[in-house]
Every structure is written in C-alpha cells, then in structure tokens.
Amino acid sequence: MTPRALRCMLRCDAARRLGDPSSRRFYFPSPASSKKAWDPSLRDYKYWNREESKHGEASYVLDMSPESVQREARILCLAASDDVANDPLTKPPSGSLPFGSRLLSVGTQPTDFPDSLIGERPNVLFVSPSCPHARLQLPLVVHKFPTIEWIHVRSAGIDFLESDELPGVAKRGIVITNAKGQFSSSLAEYAMMACSYFAKNVPRLLRQKGSRSWDDFDIEELRGKTMGIVGYGDIGRATAKLASVYGMRVVALRRNPGKSEHDPVCDEVYGTGRANLQKLMSVSDYVVCSAPSTVETRGMVDAAAFGASKRNQVFINLGRGPVVDEDALVSSLRDGTLSGAALDVFATEPLPADHELWGMDNVLISPHNMDKTSTFMHEATEFFVRENLPRFILGDGLLNPVDASLGY
Amino acid sequence: MLTKIPAVATSLLSMSAPPRTAIAFIRSAASGFDRHRHHRLRSASSTTRRLDDARRANATMDFSSSRDRSIYWNREDGTSSSSVDGPSSSFRHEGPIVKEARILALCDPNDVNNEPLYAGTLPEGCTLLGVGSSLADFVREGDGSISGRHPNVIFVSHPRPRETLLEILDEYPSVEWVHTRSAGVDHVMSDGLSNSHVRLTNAKGMFSSTLAEYCMMACSYFAKDLPRLMRQKANGEWTPYPITELRGTTLGIVGYGDIGKACAKLAKAYGMAVLGLRRTAQSSSSLSSSSLSSSSSSSSADAYCDRVYHGTDGMHEMLSRSDYVLVSAPLTEMTRGLIDGEALSKCKPSAVIINVGRGPIIDEIALVEALTNRTIRGAGLDVTTVEPLPRDSPLWKLDNVLLSPHNMDMTRTFMRESTEFFVNENLPRFVRGKTLLNPVDKSVGY
Numbered sequence: 001m002t003p004r005a006l007r008c009m010l011r012c013d014a015a016r017r018l019g020d021p022s023s024r025r026f027y028f029p030s031p032a033s034s035k036k037a038w039d040p041s042l043r044d045y046k047y048w049n050r051e052e053s054k055h056g057e058a059s060y061v062l063d064m065s066p067e068s069v070q071r072e073a074r075i076l077c078l079a080a081s082d083d084v085a086n087d088p089l090t091k092p093p094s095g096s097l098p099f100g101s102r103l104l105s106v107g108t109q110p111t112d113f114p115d116s117l118i119g120e121r122p123n124v125l126f127v128s129p130s131c132p133h134a135r136l137q138l139p140l141v142v143h144k145f146p147t148i149e150w151i152h153v154r155s156a157g158i159d160f161l162e163s164d165e166l167p168g169v170a171k172r173g174i175v176i177t178n179a180k181g182q183f184s185s186s187l188a189e190y191a192m193m194a195c196s197y198f199a200k201n202v203p204r205l206l207r208q209k210g211s212r213s214w215d216d217f218d219i220e221e222l223r224g225k226t227m228g229i230v231g232y233g234d235i236g237r238a239t240a241k242l243a244s245v246y247g248m249r250v251v252a253l254r255r256n257p258g259k260s261e262h263d264p265v266c267d268e269v270y271g272t273g274r275a276n277l278q279k280l281m282s283v284s285d286y287v288v289c290s291a292p293s294t295v296e297t298r299g300m301v302d303a304a305a306f307g308a309s310k311r312n313q314v315f316i317n318l319g320r321g322p323v324v325d326e327d328a329l330v331s332s333l334r335d336g337t338l339s340g341a342a343l344d345v346f347a348t349e350p351l352p353a354d355h356e357l358w359g360m361d362n363v364l365i366s367p368h369n370m371d372k373t374s375t376f377m378h379e380a381t382e383f384f385v386r387e388n389l390p391r392f393i394l395g396d397g398l399l400n401p402v403d404a405s406l407g408y
Numbered sequence: 409m410l411t412k413i414p415a416v417a418t419s420l421l422s423m424s425a426p427p428r429t430a431i432a433f434i435r436s437a438a439s440g441f442d443r444h445r446h447h448r449l450r451s452a453s454s455t456t457r458r459l460d461d462a463r464r465a466n467a468t469m470d471f472s473s474s475r476d477r478s479i480y481w482n483r484e485d486g487t488s489s490s491s492v493d494g495p496s497s498s499f500r501h502e503g504p505i506v507k508e509a510r511i512l513a514l515c516d517p518n519d520v521n522n523e524p525l526y527a528g529t530l531p532e533g534c535t536l537l538g539v540g541s542s543l544a545d546f547v548r549e550g551d552g553s554i555s556g557r558h559p560n561v562i563f564v565s566h567p568r569p570r571e572t573l574l575e576i577l578d579e580y581p582s583v584e585w586v587h588t589r590s591a592g593v594d595h596v597m598s599d600g601l602s603n604s605h606v607r608l609t610n611a612k613g614m615f616s617s618t619l620a621e622y623c624m625m626a627c628s629y630f631a632k633d634l635p636r637l638m639r640q641k642a643n644g645e646w647t648p649y650p651i652t653e654l655r656g657t658t659l660g661i662v663g664y665g666d667i668g669k670a671c672a673k674l675a676k677a678y679g680m681a682v683l684g685l686r687r688t689a690q691s692s693s694s695l696s697s698s699s700l701s702s703s704s705s706s707s708s709a710d711a712y713c714d715r716v717y718h719g720t721d722g723m724h725e726m727l728s729r730s731d732y733v734l735v736s737a738p739l740t741e742m743t744r745g746l747i748d749g750e751a752l753s754k755c756k757p758s759a760v761i762i763n764v765g766r767g768p769i770i771d772e773i774a775l776v777e778a779l780t781n782r783t784i785r786g787a788g789l790d791v792t793t794v795e796p797l798p799r800d801s802p803l804w805k806l807d808n809v810l811l812s813p814h815n816m817d818m819t820r821t822f823m824r825e826s827t828e829f830f831v832n833e834n835l836p837r838f839v840r841g842k843t844l845l846n847p848v849d850k851s852v853g854y
Contacts, residue, residue: 189653192628193624200622208813214796217813218820219818220819247484349646365640370632373651373652373653
C-alpha cells in the first residue's frame, strides 16, 4: 500500500471514529490534568510556559499514531506574505505540516483568499500582528469563512485585535488562543535588569564614565526589597521566580487572587481595584507592570496610584503602554515621586522624537524589543505548529485560551 | 615552600601594575599549578608541625589546615553551618569564657562604620585598648601603656596596612589573631605575616550576594545591548533590535568561591549553565588524591556549578565554553596576571568578562586590546589594576565597558555589618576558645 493510500485509509478510519466518543484515545496526560509545579490550586491549567511546559508531546503522539486524528486542520493565515517569522507554518522545514493539517492560503484581507476556498471549509485561522488593520480584517475573514472553529494569535498581546466585533466572534463558539508564556522569561530577565540598573545607579555610573570621574558611592541591594507586580500572569510569575531567588519580597495584583494563594514565589496577592493598586504602590520599592491592555486596565496606573507610591520607587512597564497614564508617569518622574522608570512599551509607539521621556536621565527607554530575541517570533509560530495544531488534530484541549470579552 | 619565593617576585608583588617581563615570570609560576600543589604537599608536613606547635602552645586555637567549609560565614544563610560547634546564633554565647580579648584597632578613629567596635557594647571579656592608623598611635609612655596590657587581637580596616601591621606584630608579640574587615586580604598579606604564628580571619561571605546581583546585571547589560540603547536614547532614536537571553548561555567563574557560588545560584535561576575554576578539587581533605590528579576537570562542585575545572588547561577550556566570564578570585601570587593575552584569546568573540575580584588578576593591557579590537564583546569592571582608575586609561572611553568605582558591594551598611560580624560573631568565639569563622589560609593567601 502506498503511503498516500495508507494515510487515506487512516483518515477514513479516523473520520469514522469521530462520531464515537468512547474511542477517543489519549496517549498523553491532557493539559487539564497535569498540575503546574507552583500553582497547585489551579486544577485545569491550560497555559503554556516555554521553560516549564513539556515540548512536542502532542506532535510526538501524532507522529506515532496517525490514526488518532480526530479532525483535520485546514488553515488560513492572516499575515503579511513576506513575514518570515511565519516560515514554520508557511515554509515548514520538514516540508510538511503535522499529519492531518494543510495550509490553504496566506493573505491580509478577505479578498486575498479566493472564494473557492469556502468550499474547502477552512477551520483554523492563524493571525499574526504583521497583518495591517488586523482588527478590521479579522471579523471580515471570519464572516467570509463561517467554518472557522479556532483562531490562533501568534503574539501574546491581543490588543491589536480589539474591536467591537471580537466578542461576537467568540460568542459563535470560536476558540481563540495566543502565545502566552512564549516570551515570559526574557521579559523577566529585563525586569530584573531594570531593577538592578537603578539599584546600582547605572545612570550615575554612565555619567561618571563620561566625565572620567572615579567617585565611589553607596549602592542598593535588591535583597530584602519589595517588588510589586501589576498583572500577575505568566510574565509576572516568571519575574517573581527570579525576584524570589534574589531574596526580594513579591506582592502581586491580579483579577483572581485566589489562584495565587499557594504560589511559592509570591508572598502576597491582592485583587483588582483602585484601593488594592494603591496599596501595592505604597509597599513596593520596584513595580513591574505586566498587565495586558484591556478595557478594564486602560489608564489603570494613574496619578492617584503614583500618588501612593513608596518613596524612591522604580517603575517598570513591560506590558502595554496604555495601561499607564503616561502624563501622570512623566510628572511623577519630574517631581521625584519616582526615582526612575524603565519602559519598554509606550502609549504611542514609536515614541515620538520630541517626547520628554527621551531627555530624562533616570528613564531607561527601549523600543519594545526586550523580548525580541532573533528567534522569538519563529518560536511563537513553532508553538502553534508543534503544540497547538497537533492538539487540535487529536481532538484534545488547546493551550492558552483567550477570553475575548476580557481581552486577554 | 611558597614563602621562599625569590626576592624579585616579592618586590613584584608589591607593584600595582607589573611590567610585561614580570608577567611572564609570574605566569610561569602561576601556570605551574601542579608544581605548586607539590610544593604545598611537601611543605604540608612542616605546616602541620607548625600548627601542632601552635596547638600545643595554645590549645584553645583550633584551626584545621584542610579547608573545613563549615566554618565560613555566609550572610544570606545568616549563620555558619559549623559542624564543630553547632548552629552559630545561639552557641556563640554558650560556654565559659576562657580568656580575654584585648583589641587593637588598626583603623581610622573617625570611621563611623566601626561604631559597633568603638562605641558599642563589646561582648563579655573583650576590651578595646586603642584605635590608630600607625604604630605611633599605639605606643604610649607611662601608665596604661598598651604593651603592658598585652593586646592579643588586631582588627584591621585600613587601606594600606601591610607594613604597619608587621610593625605592630613586632611591637606586641602577644597578638594571636588578626581580623580584617574586608574579604580581600591581598593588601594585608606579606611574608612576615605568613611566617608569623598569628591566626588571620576575614569578612568572606559578607558581600557575596550584592556582588552576585551586580554580576547578573552586568551580564544583562550586554545581553540586552544597553550600550546600544544608550546611544539610541542620546539620539532620540527608536530602532528595535534583537536582544539575547541569558537563558541557555554559559557562565564561567574564575575562582569559584563564596562570591562565585552566590552568582551561580542566580545564574541557575536564569537558566544558565555554570562552570567553575578552582585552585584545587574540593574534598574533605586537601591532601586527598584528587588534588594530585592532572586532569583538568572534575565532577560538579555543588548544586549550582555544572562542572569544575583546574589548572591552566582547565581554565582555557572553560573560557572557550563561556559566554560570560566572572572573575571572582582573590589576588594571590597564583592569580596575579592569570587572565592574560593567551587566556583572552581562548574566549569566545561574544564573551563578556566581569571582574569583581581584583584588577591585577587580568592583564589590563591585553584586556584593553581585546576590547578595542572586539575580540571579546565587552567587560564589566568593578575593579581595575590601579584604583582610582587614572584619567588617561583607555577603559574610560571604550563603549563596551561598564565601569564602576569598586563600589558594587558598597551598600550603606555593609562595612558596619562587617564590623558587627567581628564583634558579634568572632569575638565571642575567641573568648570562649571556639573555632573562629572565616579563617584565611596564609600559605595560599586567601
């Protein structure tokens, strides 16, 4: 029997068994049952972390037993055609995508996808931020291809897709997943570096270097200090993990504080709300803002929050610019409420050349690149191809579900 | 014996920047790791004899020549894990006082960091006889002269104490014990001190975690290409560029001691691989056969270090595998000029060298050349051969150098904490005849 015939036979076999739930086989523990090392209170933890999670489990199973295909994946890719970060999907290195999946077309708007494709019943949509006006195009594409069941967003942030139509998309039963956990450790490294940058007074070191002056001065330790994390998700947890090894005390703010009650790297967790945020600001020597930008979080860190800041606080934003009231931030830096800030994200990116932040000595500005390793976007696409796509094909739960109504 | 080094080497040791010919000599001496091991083995018996004599003379001073690691202080653990004497925080005040501590402080009398010694309540049995920065300050005529009171302890917090200390030891032969407020003792060591019977202890472990924080920051500084970020900021330029992660890279530690271990602990949390270079294979006895082995690497030293190397070949191999190199060794005859042009040539072109040990360990001329020609990526230097760094040093203007004025362990309270350590930890041990913490092995200089 030729390989093609074999695959055909297996596919028919799989299709036949689709209607029979009792024959669904699970060759590996579903993500729902695997407990995460440090969030034991979270029973069905479906989130991916690049360092902690097992790699390639699902694709391994698929390679071993192709007859466990429960459904095919027929993929549309909403992205710029020259986006090489999508190569693991558009130009797979092994020559083919996982067994049971096909890439139908790549485009940036509904008209790029020929009408003939409607008959092919694409069921997976892969969205990458390189698609211009993605927030407009996404609902249109979904409308054109109503057979779509699953949308995977290549990045962690989905605010670029935010629109009035998005919750409607979700209401139709379409599952949305993203790249949560892909970039967390590199951002955690940046957060610790930013803390140390101010603790060891690198701005002063650089000034002294410029003037060739050898003037020893006292520095601060991070050990024993308190780090406050606004938005305690995957990035927050990765940062807390490092901060705790440094001997820092970690307090965190999240929508579901109960989920972090037994978290070994977080000493105290608060729920959301202005009072809680101000409480966090008042106890933290270093604040790391890693919250996503949603309707709830926009402008959350405002003048009142900075007004409650602990003396000589350092503020670090590596989530999204709009979560912070940038004018309040700038005034807090100017009047000394904050001793320094490290910002990787801004309300407007690129940061306008005439913005006063550029000229402030105690501000570390980076062009939203502190998670941009040379391979990170490839890895994000690979996550889709090697982790979530096989899970979809095997009929198992998808990783990193997004709640469209919450916006993250 | 190491103490019988020719006069030329002794004079070289007191120079701050040895010229090239001297480097060749020192390097040949340093590269003979095996040779020195054999030297020490041959001399071990005489060392043991000396210690036996000392032990007989002063039964209360117990010091093992084999590096009992349990008697080293670490600030984060808060205690030493001395198996000899039990947990430190409670025991040190237990037991009868068997002798007095009569202390001379070779210090600046106006140094407020020493307040726990000058003005605080000293432990029972301890008296401060005098504070001074030279022998003249201590020698007094008439009643109450210090020599009449037989000082037996010297506390040193003086920038250049080497000669003065010898003078004081000459003047007061009753001194048994010298404690330095610093961790480095290169500014104190001399032949005279090594030959004398006095016990030397230091502040090892007091500053390690702070330096570990600096080490990780220096690694990140280059991983995220902060020099580039600074240039872009100066120009108001927004240009995203790729950064590298520390995760998955390798940290090689030259001199894997307390500071090295503290750095390794952090590096491991970041997901780095850690390699260490040590003088000897650490085991329960320095005379074990493993220290005789000529292999350049051995199994891991502890939970944080993946592989330990020894000797020049070991060092070269470790350097060739390291993305970040931390120099945290003490300055001794063996380590001076250790990181020379040849060692630097073994480094990866992407390597970053971080020095928190002592400047003279690295051949600064070769380092500047490597940095200028970009045969290594960059350097984070908290210590330099000459401090303060002279204004005409090329290091100032190199973009890929992070310079700090030997202050990366200098918190507001660190010196005071070190004095407190002497007062609260070692003095009570001394008067009760218990093992002192942080002994320095004078024969190897750290």
